Amino acid sequence: MSRDTHPGVQCPHCQSHLALVPVPGNPASGNSAVPPIPVVPITPKEEWQPPPVAEVLAVYAGRVKDSATASRGAAKVRESLNRARSAGTQRRAAQKTARRTPKSA
Template sequence: MISVMSRDTHVGAQCPRCQSHLALVPVPGNSAVTPLPALPAAPKEEWQPPPVAEVLAVYAGRTIDGVTAARGAAKVRESLNRARANAAQRRAAQKAARRTPKSA
């Protein structure tokens, strides 16, 4: 018979980095089971982005090329307009699909 434990009631060992529960598997041929030492409750490590000043320091002192900036802005505008048009077309198609009369 297989017994299933809830994650909330599981008392096994936990990974100190991500706090996920670790499966305790008996080793074949080893009749003496030694208990695992209790692991300290370390807080879960969260990834933090680097400070903004550190990221922007790479760009310090660079001059802005107006032609390249304008070309990039035009590409972004074109992409946004395309996305808006696609979204409007998708909404219209969904609206039309909802309005079709159902066959009896």
Template sequence: MPIAAKEEWQPPPVAEVLAVYAGRAKDSVTATRGAAKVRESMNRARAAAAQRRAAQKTARSTPKSA
């Protein structure tokens, strides 16, 4: 019984995906608010990552008591 080669999944063409949004009017207020939310979220994630790295660094550098 021959094993059929599994077809590799391909994402849809970008133009096809963006066509859905083509008719929409740009709402700059909503866009600005969305961008601000994303920025805030990224900053929070960045701060959390920095804090995690610092905690790992101190955990590594702290000599373990025998």
């Protein structure tokens, strides 16, 4: 019997044929000499949740805002964003000129 005409069960995802195997210890299958497989209790998986925001921010509760450090950090972020923006503009311009085909005369 070819694999294509096999009348067995198919996997709903990949449509491959699945073989039906008798369960050990099942009296209907005639394999009662094989001891049954012990059943392991299935414990539900715990969903991971992030800690509460108040708990995370409690570390920073007693700190004073240092405006000089904050302004230096903001300036660094602005400079980095501007560099990235100009690099992207230059890259797009280079791609646009590379895509243009020279017009034949």
